[in-house]
Amino acid sequence: xxxxxxxxxxxxxxxxxxxxxxxxxxxxxxxxxxxxxxxxxxxxxxxxxxxxxxxxxxxxxxxxxxxxxxxxxxxxxxxxxxxxxxxxxxxxxxxxxxxxxxxxxxxxxxxxxxxxxxxxxxxxxxxxxxxxxxxxxxxxxxxxxxxxxxxxxxxxxxxxxxxxxxxxxxxxxxxxxxxxxxxxxxxxxxxxxxxxxxxxxxxxxxxxxxxxxxxxxxxxxxxxxxxxxxxxxxxxxxxxxxxxxxxxxxxxxxxxxxxxxxxxxxxxxxxxxxxxxxxxxxxxxxxxxxxxxxxxxxxxxxxxxxxxxxxxxxxxxxxxxxxxxxxxxxxxxxxxxxxxxxxxxxxxxxxxxxxxxxxxxxxxxxxxxxxxxxxxxx
Amino acid sequence: xxxxxxxxxxxxxxxxxxxxxxxxxxxxxxxxxxxxxxxxxxxxxxxxxxxxxxxxxxxxxxxxxxxxxxxxxxxxxxxxxxxxxxxxxxxxxxxxxxxxxxxxxxxxxxxxxxxxxxxxxxxxxxxxxxxxxxxxxxxxxxxxxxxxxxxxxxxxxxxxxxxxxxxxxxxxxxxxxxxxxxxxxxxxxxxxxxxxxxxxxxxxxxxxxxxxxxxxxxxxxxxxxxxxxxxxxxxxxxxxxxxxxxxxxxxxxxxxxxxxxxxxxxxxxxxxxxxxxxxxxxxxxxxxx
Numbered sequence: 294x295x296x297x298x299x300x301x302x303x304x305x306x307x308x309x310x311x312x313x314x315x316x317x318x319x320x321x322x323x324x325x326x327x328x329x330x331x332x333x334x335x336x337x338x339x340x341x342x343x344x345x346x347x348x349x350x351x352x353x354x355x356x357x358x359x360x361x362x363x364x365x366x367x368x369x370x371x372x373x374x375x376x377x378x379x380x381x382x383x384x385x386x387x388x389x390x391x392x393x394x395x396x397x398x399x400x401x402x403x404x405x406x407x408x409x410x411x412x413x414x415x416x417x418x419x420x421x422x423x424x425x426x427x428x429x430x431x432x433x434x435x436x437x438x439x440x441x442x443x444x445x446x447x448x449x450x451x452x453x454x455x456x457x458x459x460x461x462x463x464x465x466x467x468x469x470x471x472x473x474x475x476x477x478x479x480x481x482x483x484x485x486x487x488x489x490x491x492x493x494x495x496x497x498x499x500x501x502x503x504x505x506x507x508x509x510x511x512x513x514x515x516x517x518x519x520x521x522x523x524x525x526x527x528x529x530x531x532x533x534x535x536x537x538x539x540x541x542x543x544x545x546x547x548x549x550x551x552x553x554x555x556x557x558x559x560x561x562x563x564x565x566x567x568x569x570x571x572x573x574x575x576x577x578x579x580x581x582x583x584x585x586x587x588x589x590x591x592x593x594x595x596x597x598x599x600x601x602x603x604x605x606x607x608x609x610x611x612x613x614x615x616x617x618x619x620x621x622x623x624x625x626x627x628x629x630x631x632x633x634x635x636x637x638x639x640x641x642x643x644x645x646x647x648x649x650x651x652x653x654x655x656x657x658x659x660x661x662x663x664x665x666x667x668x669x670x671x
Numbered sequence: 672x673x674x675x676x677x678x679x680x681x682x683x684x685x686x687x688x689x690x691x692x693x694x695x696x697x698x699x700x701x702x703x704x705x706x707x708x709x710x711x712x713x714x715x716x717x718x719x720x721x722x723x724x725x726x727x728x729x730x731x732x733x734x735x736x737x738x739x740x741x742x743x744x745x746x747x748x749x750x751x752x753x754x755x756x757x758x759x760x761x762x763x764x765x766x767x768x769x770x771x772x773x774x775x776x777x778x779x780x781x782x783x784x785x786x787x788x789x790x791x792x793x794x795x796x797x798x799x800x801x802x803x804x805x806x807x808x809x810x811x812x813x814x815x816x817x818x819x820x821x822x823x824x825x826x827x828x829x830x831x832x833x834x835x836x837x838x839x840x841x842x843x844x845x846x847x848x849x850x851x852x853x854x855x856x857x858x859x860x861x862x863x864x865x866x867x868x869x870x871x872x873x874x875x876x877x878x879x880x881x882x883x884x885x886x887x888x889x890x891x892x893x894x895x896x897x898x899x900x901x902x903x904x905x906x907x908x909x910x911x912x913x914x915x916x917x918x919x920x921x922x923x924x925x926x927x928x929x930x931x932x933x934x935x936x937x938x939x940x941x942x943x944x945x946x947x948x949x950x951x952x953x954x955x956x957x958x959x960x
Contacts, residue, residue, distance in 0.1 A: 395777060397883065398888070400777055400780045400781065401777065401781065432777060468774065471773075471774055497772050499746065499770045499771065500772035500773075500775075538911065538914040538916065540911065550825055551880070551917025551918040552826070552827055552828030552918075553828050553831055555828075555907040555910055555916055555917075556831065559906055559907070559908045562908075563947070571914070571917070576769055576796075577769070604827050604834070605810060606796045606807070606809050606810055635810070635812075635813075635834065636830060658947070
């Protein structure tokens with residue numbers, strides 16, 4: 294879960310990392326509360342907000358109200374702006390990039406820093422990689438003072454004590470909140486101290502069980518404040534156990550593995566078909582997940598034919614067949630279905646489907662050809 | 672020979688008393704795998720298909736030589752279960768759990784490295800050396816003993832490819848599921864290196880997918896170190912950017928993560944590119960491997 298900027302800053306502030314004084318605006322009338330000049334920032338969980346016109350500096354009260362009204366009418370990549378973070382303008386001497394995250398190659402935490410703050414770090418990495426400093430943190434000894442001293446020297450920082458506290462707290466947040474990224478970009482050097490001008494924080498959804506209340510509270514807050522238009526299929530998928538990605542074609546796809554789900558996508562496209570979605574049920578799918586997945590995929594009115602491709606290891610074909618039959622008992626199948634079934638308990642699964650009047654394919658390319666043909670015929 | 676496991680491997684199953692653990696243990700045993708002990712906390716003293724169950728890994732290790740542990744433990748308990756296995760000095764750990772927190776995975780990987788345990792996974796269907804040993808949940812009908820090594824991020828995709836190989840009479844030396852990421856105990860590069868050194872493997876099939884840069888690292892390894900032919904299939908050519916495609920690691924962020932970039936890197940490295948499973952038997956037959 295990527296947090297909204299103000300959520301990330303609230304956590305940083307709780308850990309004594311300085312952030313600008315701010316108020317949250319949910320309507321244009323709230324602008325009366327502002328200390329001017331101020332920076333108005335649309336709260337959407339996306340990069341490139343500034344370029345999309347989501348960050349504006351305002352000097353006077355009338356301007357503030359007008360700009361706030363414009364921002365509330367802004368839609369950034371499907372996200373309508375529901376809340377604005379209004380911050381007091383900070384006097385900036387210098388801007389630094391600072392992040393703690395995990396190095397996926399070395400399998401250890403690391404601190405990443407650059408004197409090129411305030412810009413897209415990917416761009417810095419590509420164009421001037423020498424401006425990025427990376428230091429690994431050995432998980433057995435944790436973050437040590439010499440690492441922070443090294444970074445401070447590389448960044449030309451004089452106030453070592455304040456910098457040390459910020460890096461330490463960022464690392465504590467990474468570990469303590471099961472974050473996968475804690476990024477301050479830029480960290481402003483001001484005449485008096487450091488200030489986190491923008492913050493990005495990504496929490497590891499897989500660790501939600503350790504932070505039940507906190508993660509739920511953050512998500513609920515976000516859902517209230519970040520409205521994204523979802524189709525019926527996407528809404529249903531959010532409640533289920535499957536991964537669903539909406540695409541713009543007319544062939545519905547369901548697979549019992551991520552790799553075979555992507556393979557089905559590629560094969561359908563290669564055969565001249567147009568996938569309507571990607572849907573993967575995960576290794577531990579049961580009959581209920583199977584039934585729900587069909588409901589999700591067929592909630593998309595563009596779907597003209599459905600391909601269910603199953604090759605079970607952990608997933609049991611007897612359970613999958615039960616799920617398909619359960620769907621057919623509860624609904625009138627609105628589109629033709631092509632089922633490829635193979636693997637663990639396939640004999641039982643195929644027999645169950647046969648009894649329900651459903652034939653199955655064993656060969657995936659043949660099943661793909663069949664579904665593409667059916668979609669084109671409709 | 673084969674890699675990681677063979678006919679002499681003695682396995683321990685963690686979570687053996689659960690519905691999935693006991694069902695899959697039965698299938699592994701029927702396949703001929705030597706499952707000598709099981710562990711489930713609080714269930715010590717039970718038996719599952721004649722296999723004794725212990726409360727602790729160290730109790731099992733005190734009684735039997737254990738070469739490999741196979742875990743059917745839910746993600747939230749995976750760290751504890753894995754560290755217990757590593758602490759007991761088990762040389763190989765296969766971690767099936769999907770959804771292990773990143774932080775836990777890093778603790779497991781670093782502790783395993785310090786203690787000398789090889790970790791396969793997480794989110795893996797396991798490892799099979801057909802005809803010898805199966806520490807995995809792969810459907811038996813797709814397996815055939817032979818000389819092609821298979822490594823895959825995706826379990827189901829490896830079944831799909833092995834089905835095609837087997838139906839074309841091409842057997843496999845070992846099939847390794849490395850898991851869906853975004854962190855891996857064994858990388859593609861590490862498994863390629865094992866296959867390169869294995870006298871029973873003549874060629875390798877590598878199944879990759881969108882997201883991350885592991886395939887590029889594998890390509891660099893292929894270019895520098897592999898003398899055996901590598902056939903590579905990368906799925907997700909039709910995947911959109913920025914969407915999580917089922918696996919935690921399968922998300923295209925930037926050009927390097929696209930299937931096109933990975934295919935290009937592997938092609939440059941001298942790998943033979945397959946675009947669909949049915950291409951693979953043709954390529955292997957042509958290579959005479």
